[in-house]
Amino acid sequence: MEQTTPAGLAVAERAPAGTTDRRAGVLVLVGILLVALNLRPAITSVGALLGEVQTGLSMSGTVAGLLTTLPALCFGAFSALTPRLSRRFGAHRVLLAAMAALVVGLAVRPLAPSTPVFILVSVLGLAGIAAGNVTLPVLVRTHFPRRIGLVTGLYTMVLNLGTALASAVAVPAAHATGGWRGGLAVWAAVAVLGFVPWLGALRADPTRTAGAGATVATRIRPARTRLGWALAVYMGTQSLQAYVVFGWLARIFADAGWSAGAAGLLVSLVTAIGMPIALLLPGLASRGRDQRPYVVGLIACYVVGYVGLLVAPHAGAILWAVLIGIGGGAFPLALLMVGLRSRTPAGTSAMSGFVQSVGYLIAALGPFAVGFLHDATRGWTVPVVFLLVVLVPQLVGGLIAGRNRYIEDEAAR
Incomplete structure (x- = not known):
């Protein structure tokens, strides 16, 4: 009840x-x-x-x-x-x-x-x-x-x-x-x-x-499952995108000709767009058993936003900020799938710990990589292309994790 x-x-x-x-x-x-x-x-x-x-x-x-x-x-x-x-x-x-x-x-x-x-x-x-x-x-x-x-x-x-x-x-x-x-x-x-x-x-x-929950939890090893690694990669790559966006996007807009204040407001727009997305997306995505369409849609927003930064970083800045903000909905989607891909609280605990541990270690590489690429090339084209490349494992991980499956079942096998 x-x-x-x-x-x-x-x-x-x-x-x-x-x-x-x-x-x-x-x-x-x-x-x-x-x-x-x-x-x-x-x-x-x-x-x-x-x-x-x-x-x-x-x-x-x-x-x-x-x-x-x-x-x-x-x-x-x-x-x-x-x-x-x-x-x-x-x-x-x-x-x-x-x-x-x-x-x-x-x-x-x-x-x-x-x-x-x-x-x-x-x-x-x-x-x-x-x-x-x-x-x-x-x-x-x-x-x-x-x-x-x-x-x-x-x-x-x-x-x-x-x-x-x-x-x-x-x-x-x-x-x-x-x-x-x-x-x-x-x-x-x-x-x-x-x-x-x-x-x-x-x-x-x-x-x-x-009790029984603790005993079951000791048998759940997400690191030995395809689902665990897929969701960890999805969590890590989307967090990498977020760390880079909040760490470097204002600089990208400023170098494209926006004032420092305007560039900061554009990054604030990314955050503002992310709030209603964070509220509404998990409820919508949880209504079905398959979250892969949402994975693809969010990736598409990122792709268009990043390509826009390469082609017209000044003229289309507001649109690119909005699309990147929508793409950031991958974060609440990842948290949602941590809960949906487990049958029990013990499974959720094992999955959450593994996914976030691996994910944030992946994310830590992002700001350093972008800074290094910018210093090496004296521009933003290669760093933005790097972000586009990172979307590939994010898409693959999301497509695997978005299917209706459970960590307990994979761990048992």
Whole structure:
């Protein structure tokens, strides 16, 4: 049986049924959304204030470059550990600990007296974000098994909202609080909001004790399946595209003749387009058993957008930004398929950890590769062609992962 919250979301019913379960379902949903809100500000706020941070800590350009790549490296490293922790302690406890790590990291980071301390506490916060990235699809699969598309769309949209807010507010917050330290500290207060609901949601955790689910999870090895690798490649290549777009697209537009302010607005348009896509696409794609048409459609938007950058980077900039923003819908689609391609929360946990671990390591290569190609060729033609080439494995991985199949079945074979 299932119950329905006032928002129309199905909540798995657990004995004893009644008002308590409904309240627990609403609490979990609120907790998921507040966690999603906090999964990117810790990263984008540093990017917006990187110059001030670099000056304040006497940070070298090389170390500053490492700092911009640190999120992807931490996501790749810590994502693989999260499923093991979830099997032992339960997904809710892991998420509570992850948010605690994020709060501590964000609170201590502005107080860092040196670059090593700043990086160390940044790693702590990023480890919490990595665990949150992996755990949210598991909680959606556990508590909203019949509304995976809707809830995935909601939390992905809120995640994008947090990204946009941090980019827009970081500099004004720094000015209002007297410098970059105050501008970074405000996000610790926001992170506390994501911590509080899980104190009350622990009782709603059906995975809090080791049992059959944990035993099954130990037999699921996505790395030994075609589906696991296909989805990991799809996740990694779409994340690579996103890292490059947000890291380099403004520079591409600026070199095409747009002012720095206008180029930044064009990149903001990419983010703005991505928000309704993130909300609507998972719900639409989850209605059918085959997500391959959506994979192809999003790839097509990327192709036209990138070819446009090669042919008319100035004249058609708004259209290319819109198409690239639509193509970025590959991110919520990848998160959706993590849930749809598994039968159980244990399968979702194994898949989420593997896919995001491998995926973010792939993504970390993108900004470096594009920067190297630009320096080597003194232009943007080869880097954009590189992005077009990366769409090939993204398409192949998406077509394999988009078919109606399950990780548990492939793992059993």
